[in-house]
Amino acid sequence: MSDQLPPSVSAPPGRAYEVLTPGEKFGDYQVLRCVSYDLLGSLYGVRKPRAKQEQTVFVMPPIIKATPDFKQRFAQVAPKLCGLEHENVFSFSEASEVKDRFTFLGDPFDGENLADYLQSYVNKQLKERRTENDEPRELVSDMPMGLPADQVTPILSQVLEGLTYLHQNKIQHFNLNPTNILRTKDGVVKVAGFGLLTLIGQERFEEIVSAGIPPIALGGRAIRINSVDILSPEARQGKPSDARSDVYALGITAYWLLTGRKPTADYTPPSEMVHGLDEKWDVFIANCLDREPEKRYQTVAKAKADFDEFDKIRPLRSSSARSSIGTSETKTIFHHLEFIPVPKQVKARGEKSARAFRLAVLGIVCLGVGFLVFSMLNSMIGDESMDGMTAIRTPEGQVPRLSISIFPESSSMKISSTDLNYIVRDGKLGLNILPGSYRLEFSSPGFTTTSRLIQIEQEPQSISVRLKPAFTNVSFTSLAETKLTAKDSDGEIIELGETNADGVLALEGKIPAGEYTITAKKDGYLVTKSGPFELSPSEDNRFDIPLDPILGVLRVKSDPSGAEIYYEDRKIGMTNATLQDLPVNEEFLLTLKLEGYRESILAVTVKPDTRDVLDFGVLTPLSGEIAPVIKLGGQEATPEQLKAVTISGKSVNAKLGDETFSANSSNIVAGQFRISDINEGEITMTVEHPDYLNETKTFTLENQVRMKVIYDLAPKPAILTLSPQPAGEQWTIELNGQKVKLDEMRAPLKPDVKQTLTISNENFFEMSKAFTPKPNEKLTWAPELTRIPSAETGKDYDVPFLKMPLVWVSPGSFTMGSPLTEPSRLPEEGPITQVRLTQGYWIGAHEVNQTQYEELIGFNPSRQAGKTRPVDYVSWREAMAFCSKLNEREQAAGRIPAGYEYRLPTEAEWEYAARAGTNTPFNWGATATAANGNFQGKYPRDFESSELDGTDHYGSKPVGSYPPNAWGLYDVHGNVREWCYDNYNARLPGDAVADWVRLEDNTRRPTRGGGWEDFAIRARAASRSEGLSEQSRSGSSGFRLVLARIIPE
Template sequence: MDGQPEKTVFVPRSSSAPKDLFQPGDVVGQYKVERVLGKGGMGVVYLAKHTALKKDFALKVLPTLLAQDQSFVSRFKKEGVMVGRLKHNHIVNVTDFGESEGKLYLVLEYVDGGSLEEWFEKNRKPGGGARAAEVQRLTIQILQGLAHAHEAGLVHRDLKPANVLLEKTGEAKISDFGLARVGDEAEYRRAGGTASPFAGDSVTTTGAMVGTIDFMSPEARNMQPSDARSDIWAVGVMTYYLLTGKKPHGFAEPPSRLVPGLDPKWDKFIKVCLAVDPAQRYQTAAAALAALRQIPQGSGGRSWLAPVGLAVVAAIGVAVWQWPRPVPAGATPAPAMKPEPFPVPPKVETKPMQPAAPIQRRFALTGLPVGAVVTYRDRNHTVGASGRMLLDLPPGPQMVRVTTPGYLDWEGEIGGTAGELEVVIPLQLVPPHPVRFTGLPAQAQVKIADQTVAADATGAALVELRPGHVTLTATAPKYETLELGMDILPGTETLALAMKRLPPAPEVVVKLPDGTALKFKWVPAGSFYLGSPADERGRQRNDLPRAKTEIPKGFYIAETETTQRQHRVLTGKNPSTSRALGDETRPVEQVAWRDLTGPGGAIEKLNEVLHRLELPYQADLPGEVEWEYACRAGTDGALSDGSNLTNERDDPALNALAVYARGGGSQDAPSPVAKRKANAWGLFDMQGNVAEWTYGIRGKREPVLRGGSWKVGAVHCRAASRVEVTPETRPTDAMGYRLLLRPLED
């Protein structure tokens, strides 16, 4: 490239490259990230595949810093809606935009032929430009895309070869509409600007410049308002560069002086594009397009050039163009050189060089959906909220085409009847087709418009839908309501959904037949350190070795040890020695293993109650690992409040938590439950009072007593303390139990 390499300038701008925001395999909306396509100042572009359509898209993720700017987010969304309405063969269409994990993203059609910049490097002549016929073909396509965007009210502001992508077929598509505006405006404001040059306001702060300087118009360089004519300037610079291999810095020679055989009409086209005064440029992309089409195709070589033609070239031999350079603040402009004027008309033509035929009538197409695209003479027109489209038609029948999501394409003649000035386009809805939604809970209710369908046992729901935008609502017990909008395409067959499960209730209360309540507290899944460290005070040889252990599923565990009343109502018996004291709020004791796990035992009886009450739980004893996890309640000390023993006979911390043999003595009986402090998960008497039956770590047939009792000292009441027994072990007045509920799987 000629001169300094192309660069995007903004003062100040961070020079650090954006980090990858997503990794291959991440799912953003309905798109699975495959790999990075490129990185730039405005973020990272990924190749992503639509999970249902199996189609490639480009996913452009903007920098996280911008996503934290609420004013930028608001402009981005507004601009995204406008850009999303652009539907043209020579514009990279935006199909979706949104937020994921606090990051803003755009979804664009994937163009797989590289950029115009890459094409030029492959197709230019050594030290020169590309074939004029190819340059003309591509520039025509660029102007067609610009014309469509300008009509929709969008200006690019950073048009350059790197922002023009090519299909493998060679068709050009302009990319990054809208990002140049919202992104650069955000940076301009952060730099200290108090008014926006992008919205046509005056500029009150200097020192900020936005755009790619090699293709930046004079008004943009001077921080003046930019409009569609600034894009025309960029087209002129690109055309000059593609033809000559040079950029028109300083005093630039006309391209026909640099490219032997180039038609001089190229000189006039580029000179009008590059007029310093925007009023002297082509005023619209359509006007520039009309002028470009007047240049004979294939005018890249003139072997037929007559001596007269050579004489004309010689006559303008030293003709040059003056390229405007910005003058530093405070500096005195150097005297302008006065080159021999380049032969151009005294006044720039701002109308197409071949005006259209005189307009005979204004014709109205009615009954159209908002956003429908009417194509007439290769130009696309988008229907607004009125549902009408006005076209200027010459006499006679004219062919038009109407396309819009959810309707069959319509193509036909209009205006063929004398005196006819309006017609209703008979659009037909696309027939519905089945769309399968997966990933739902069984029997979830899926509602779209007036249709409600239940998911089957596999979690799939089949709904007949027409292409277009729909809003889906899914509901299911134990799940949060899911509501989202989505675009149904003609080829959409399957869409995966994900409903978020409601958090478990913090407490479950089971009412026994006589009204006695059993309260259970929720214990969440997690991890903890099982067992005791080697240096723990009071450590016993039966303690399990310390190891980090996972609890993969949450469960409910009884708030207290099972009381004598609860056990009597469940089983019809109270074997406790302390029943003579007349207080059935004490924990039941003298309970054998078979009294819990055998036929007619407490576990079986509670499951009968759960079944009768239609509660979705399975009653059981805790495993000793679950018991210790619940006892510690997220702490890591020897006791259930996270503290450690400081006295093995009379420990102050344990005194607040447990009923045990303080000072080597003994209580007369176990205490009524819940008379000491609960742990962090609301569980009482996890240490002391009565030792609790649990399933041992080696299996359900090898029980273990946990928690110590009212008859033993402090060292036996630690969270890690355990006593291995057998199913045949004879019960004592220090042995009780605590029940557990496991949620049934849906």
């Protein structure tokens, strides 16, 4: 792709229209070339530095940023414009601001706009016409130089495709000129620049037009189409525009592509300008260019339908094509016109007269500039004067520079601003005329004078002029309320109107002079054609139109009968019936209407004095089509799954009764169900699949409508049959952690979801298994469960179902209490006693946590909430109650060794296990800080800083937060104070004792190990708290249990 700007792309600078040049930096992009150019913005090929891929960016004019609400409107509308995707629409991927300019970013484009494409084609044609010795000549501006029809056809077809897609998405183009139609090198046409006029707004658009210069070519082509040229008459008049304005622009573009010229107010059909062009092009373009929107194609879709059936195109209107089509000479939109001064006499006539005056002044200025340019060209060419005259009749035998064909044949032609006047006798006039710009005036008696602006250059050229007849006054007399139409000699139909109560229709200045045939229509009378009549502008034309009553007879039948019969939207009877007074000897349409059935239309021609039968046959019921979308479990069913789907339903219609229907795999078309010919009305339809739950919906089906109905069938649950072994046990079943009750050990499972089933019994290890079943799947599981063993001497043990590990403590001896030399020693820690434990026991590796306590007791009394924190705010009695309930459960299961029980540890058992074979204040040594356990201060105390040292938190910590001692016990120093089994006494027994436990008649109980709110001295192994009441509770007191020998009472 070339990085050079095409030769025809050159636009003068201006604040409304600015063209970026190749090589120029624009934000992060480097401009490679200008693809298209327009008042509302330009499209450029760009590339980022070091990027291989080329992109396109559409840049809107800088003047729009002055619009107060444009930025907000841009943010709202741009995403919709960027979301459009169609082969014949130039798509953009994103919208943004670059260097204070609003832009759209698109994909690379390899091609050119239609204006440049036509320019290239014309240049090529001129080059081929070059003779061997001649230099290439420039085109004469009025010479038709368009594309061949076989090239225009695919271009317009693709433009219609793109416009239809845009209109379907509620987007009007309003700026469809050739620079906004792009053509790739492969011939693919894309519509660009859509929606911008709506985005910018009419007022700002007028400012852009008045502030800038339309981007026309500055080369050999004299005429290009810009944003102003394609404006519809209603847009030029400031009236609201709709899809028909795009139809008008399409007609302008089609005319220009075929002829290389714009249509003007003095409209010339393209077939008269292009030799051999099919006259159906005249009809299609006329159907687009009518000045009255109501007489154009009403939608682009309608224009496309006619274009696709080109050979069948017919005129849309009955008025004269040449008098009702072409460009509109109405109010301009240029704001600069307001600055042209207006004489008082003109201004007094109103704003329209002042507007027209400014237009005239602007036209004179433009004409003057044009004449000056061509005069300069003439001086350079060196044409010689013909004895001082501008033009003479061409002598016989010479080729005229200007050949004129005119209708009517007897006319006259005058060259404005000269005294030259020529009489035309046979409709032909040849002139030798100097190159330049001229206005030619044509006139003839009985016809309206018209003028033509023409540019004369070196090449011979021809023009054709057809004068419009002058308007006449005419009066028609017939019966009252008779509708009259006139057909002129060209076959054009003119709606005249309806006679009044006196049977008179008088028309002044509404019908051009000429020859007409008058058609009269009145209910109950034959359609009458009278004439031809010659209407003269110089006479008072009066004509009488007689009418004859209708005499036709016809019997009309249908099955079922009772249908209403309509003739020209008027009800004339019901089937089966004999109709009188029908039109005879001409074809007309009869329409049958019956509730519950589709309208039926037949054409018939009734012969006079006959009794024909028109049988409509069996009427078609009102019906539609159902297209159910089947989803299974939220996912659209695969073709294989659809084979198992069956559908049944019933249609209820007030007139037609009930109708049942069904569908299976034979109704699947292109991977989707299609159920056709279902009577309209209320539909109840059920969709079934063997592995999913049925779904029924009720809805209303309308005639000739394909209704999409979405069904989403929920999957049937899978069934798991359980057969746990050994048989005869009572089992607890949990599904995903939730207990469930099963009927006959059958568990329903959600399909396509992973679920875990757990089976347990207080005497067996629980078993779990994960399942991800399919819908309606049948599964079985026969687990072999293992009985939970009892604690085994010499081995650690986990209390079943509580996840409470117990550490085995072997028999042995230790020194209980503290020596007199131990810092901060208290009297109750002596005298030193040698204790021998004769039996081993199990002790909890952790303090009992809140989850374990709540699992067994059913509630959690703790003030320091946390599932893995030690249970607190529990009294000695409540701790013993926990042990009692655990004994009851485990003894029933036979898991407690003979002579053992769960209880609180004795002080001797607690200190023996806590020391773990050491004789220092702490099982890790003789000093301690808050880093060693959950307590306050440090040890030994120095009475200066220890009161200030403490943990950085409040309350207990999860059990096991600090390293264990040598025997695997956690948190024996700090966290919570731990209740012991003994009665409290302020002194130890001293000497040597075996299996010592103090049982006295008091209710005070000791705690050991210290808690989170105690200083380190209270967390020592030998520290004994003063006895507390069995019923006292504290947020820093808990317990640790043992499985040890039974202590006799």
